[in-house]
Amino acid sequence: MIHEFHNLSLRTRNSFGVEQRAARLIEFDTEEELRTLFAESVPDRWMVLAGGNNILFTQDYDGTLLVPRGEAIRLLDEEGDRVRIEAEAGVEWDDLVAWCAEQGLWGMENLSLIPGKVGAAPVQNIGAYGCEAKDVIESVRMFCPATQNFLVLAAEHCSFGYRESVFKHELRGRVVITSVTFRLSRTPRPNLGYGDLAREVEARGGASLDNIRAAVCAIRRSKLPDPAVLGNAGSFFKNPVVDRTTADRLRTRYPDMPTYPTADPERVKLAAGWLIDRAGLKGHREGHVGVHDRQALVLVNHGGATGGEVIALARKIQHTINERFGVAIDTEVNIL
Helix, strand or coil, rough: CCCCEEEEEEEHHHHCCCCCCEEEEECCCHHHHHHHHHHHHHCCCCECCCCHHHHCCCCCEEEEEEEEEEEEEEEEEEEEEEEEEECCCEEEHHHHHHHHHHHCCCCCHHHCCCCCEEEEEEECCCCCCCEEEHHHHEEEEEEECCEEEEEEEEEEHHECCCCCCCCCCCCCCCEEEEEEEEEEEEECCCCCHHHHHHHHEEEEECHHHHHHHHHHHHHHHHCCCCCCCCCEEEEEECCCCHHHHHHHHHHEEEEEEECECCCCCEEEEECCHHHHHHHHHHCCEEEEEEEEECCEEEEECCCCHHHHHHHHHHHHHHHHHHHHCCCCCCEECEEE
16 A cells, blocks of 8 residues: 655654654555556655665755565575575565574574665665675565666676665666565574674574574674664764775784775775774764764764764764774765
8 A cells, every 4th residue: 555645754764863854755565556656657856765774864855755665575485405585675674584583594694683674785785793685685676667667686786895786876766676585595504703793602502593693683782772762873884994004004003903804805894983982982972962882883863963963973083083093984874
């Protein structure tokens, strides 16, 4: 069923909890409803609003926001230990991860408790604890308003990178993701490369699917604020990737600085949270906004903050990190 709203407050539809309004918002359940919407009239300006977990509104939105609500999860086929499933765009991501764990399917467990919808996962190529959505995505189904056709894009053509995809660039504003197909496994394949995760799993009795999911959830809950209590969009900044010379220079000065390998042996990933913490900004507060006191990657709305106030603090943090370490950190959140 299609639901349409006008001049709608977005405060409860974005995890930062900032007060902005949308000229028009349309919720739809099925692909045919989506096709009908665009067949009847193509909005001058539109975008998809999924769970509102990775977005910061700094002004009212004067176009049409599209909200997919399809919540079906389907097992497509199974061959040997390989299992293919399809989830509609409106499924809560962690509900999907929980469903997979209940079915004994490996591959998503490290991505437990990441807020947001399935349809947003390939856009951002969400990731945590050494895993990324691209590791399990087989293809993405989408609607192209310009041609009124549904298309399926294989993962190898999605230009996945660190918090990157074709949906953030060439296909931005051109397609609406309606479902995602995943390839998973019934064979245990634990990924415990992160020390705190390995310790937490071991404390729970070893590397079972349930133990890994429970460990990831426990760690995330201990570090990250609940948006229902303290407005936030999760990690506000990306971990920067620098050349090896820069990483070596910083390691000489800061021997305790964590670093992570990348696919390119000449590039090294740094921890933006560590940089912000070492700069003395963890827990820092300016008026209604601040840096979370347990996870420096997270900016929080202490109540009544505007998007502009959040951006001002973010720019100050970026400037401070660049001045102190000579490293640029980019925002991960979609800013409107």
